Amino acid sequence: MTRLNHEIDGLALDLAWSLWAELGVDGMRRRHDWQALDLEPLIIFTAYIGNADSRLRANSIDWCIANARFASAFRLRNLSESASPVMGEAFGRYAATVRAHAKVSWPGRGEPLALWTSEHIGAPDLRRPSLIQLRLRAFVGVSARAEILKLMLAEPDRGHAASALAEAAAYGKGSVAQTLDTLTMAGILYVQPTANRLVYRLAHPAELASALQWLPAAYPDWWPIFKVAEAIAEYAHAPTTAPTARVAAAQKTLQRIEPDLKRLGIAEEVPRSTGPSSWTEFEHWALTFMADQSGRGESIPTAREVIYTIHHLSFGGWMGTVSQRGRQPRQLEAGDGGEPAGGEREAASSRQDERTGAGQLARAMFSDALARARPAVTDAPVSDDAMRVISGEFSEELLRSMRPGQEATFTAEFIRRWYENRRHRLGATG
16 A cells, blocks of 8 residues: 555545544544535445445444435435446445335445444434534425525525536436425525526525524535545555656546536646646645545644533533643633643532533633634624623533533534624624
């Protein structure tokens, strides 16, 4: 195995594990808590990359069997038809395995895989910002409606043509056109002519966002991302050859992924030189692309390395800790503003009252996370009233539902995004 092969495989698996962790599969730290997932492309990509990690494949198959009601057989069919032969064949066996254990009409041909006993598979927490797709499906059904509303929420101020929506939603043009008509009749969308076509927009985007809550910060277009990742992995797995052959292989890979790069809007960022050393530029770009997608690139904020853990103690009360890469965990104190607590302080002094502890620790988390923000989350100063209201909502919605003996973890970025999301909502309603 070459070094490039090893690095690309590791990043691809990190990406898949992190996305499945958002869905409730144990196995890795979540790195995509503020990026909207897309379930069907993830399933097809996992069928392909799962050949390198049987535990990932087994756990994801178990999740699909337990949560098949959230997946769209129509989208799986449409997407798998545009997959490469290798990915399509891998998905065929993956889908056959799910069909053998669940009453689903998933497409694909192949012999079912041996199903190993996997680890605990949790139910997806639909309140997570990353699971806006599943929350919409719970709201309006597993249908083109959910996909169209997700695409509209991603760019609420932009007009969307029916053809572009059909491609991105992975539903048929007829189904999308009918859905757009009914949503327009219901007053959810409005339509207007632009040049020689009709474009659609949300009629009341703020109201829809307020009703759904917990919106993600980004909506990646995962299907072309996964297709690019597959092409990069195949390039990395090719036998090591002379530089001239590697240049040719890099150029062939670029030609293969050109439509996907254009759809992602990054075609101009990819090195195009054809000189004898151009393959090194391509490989550097490929590693950077995979690192960024997996959440391990340099563009990932340091805030993701700060983790808050809240414990609802079995014997009553609450306790919180803050951990950061390269440092010892410390107790999260009520009224914490980001300064480390004294190392000799007894743990009992950090234990919060059963009745008020959740709210106090929520306030401490928000104070600490916002104090770390560079640049600041908002140009406006953080007011005590806003902090009190927003941290109180966080406590009521995410902490007080924890049973004694449970714990929950949150990144500093998650806390900051929550604050920003709720601050905008308070501004819109107040």
